[in-house]
Amino acid sequence: MKQPKNYSAIVNGKEYFFNDEQISGADIIRLNKNTFNIILDYKSYTLNVSNIDYERKIIKIEFNSQIYSVEIKTELDHLLRKIGFGASAGKKANRIYAPMPGLILEIPVKENDDLKEGEKVMVIEAMKMENIITMPADGKIKKINVEQGDAVSKGQILIEIGN
Numbered sequence: 001m002k003q004p005k006n007y008s009a010i011v012n013g014k015e016y017f018f019n020d021e022q023i024s025g026a027d028i029i030r031l032n033k034n035t036f037n038i039i040l041d042y043k044s045y046t047l048n049v050s051n052i053d054y055e056r057k058i059i060k061i062e063f064n065s066q067i068y069s070v071e072i073k074t075e076l077d078h079l080l081r082k083i084g085f086g087a088s089a090g091k092k093a094n095r096i097y098a099p100m101p102g103l104i105l106e107i108p109v110k111e112n113d114d115l116k117e118g119e120k121v122m123v124i125e126a127m128k129m130e131n132i133i134t135m136p137a138d139g140k141i142k143k144i145n146v147e148q149g150d151a152v153s154k155g156q157i158l159i160e161i162g163n
Contacts, residue, residue, distance in 0.1 A: 010071040033128040093136040096159040098152040102126030
């Protein structure tokens, strides 16, 4: 018998634990570009996704006129943290890649800018959603390989980072 995968969601600083069996019964319906209706345990919830940070696995959602920051953690994330290798331990990045195909909407940085981990470097529209691309670690923008309006493919090098 297959073991369920365990996850946690850190919502505005409070951690909740769940597994894939507990959420497999949820019906998720996309209402428009950023709005979803979720039916779980005979209850209906309408959520608006305002931002997704794929690198850090953080989703900003609006529910009942409140903004929530939701960070998703997998079993591997918990294991790495437990043995002292948190997500940012020794993190050094030299490139930022496109996480999905899309269109470059905004590039608020320029070459030689010094940025901190988590700062916005680009906005990509994919599947009618705006996705904010952030710095994976502290560093300097060495080279920007795309321009606003460019179509990019998954895995394409967007930005090169130096020291």
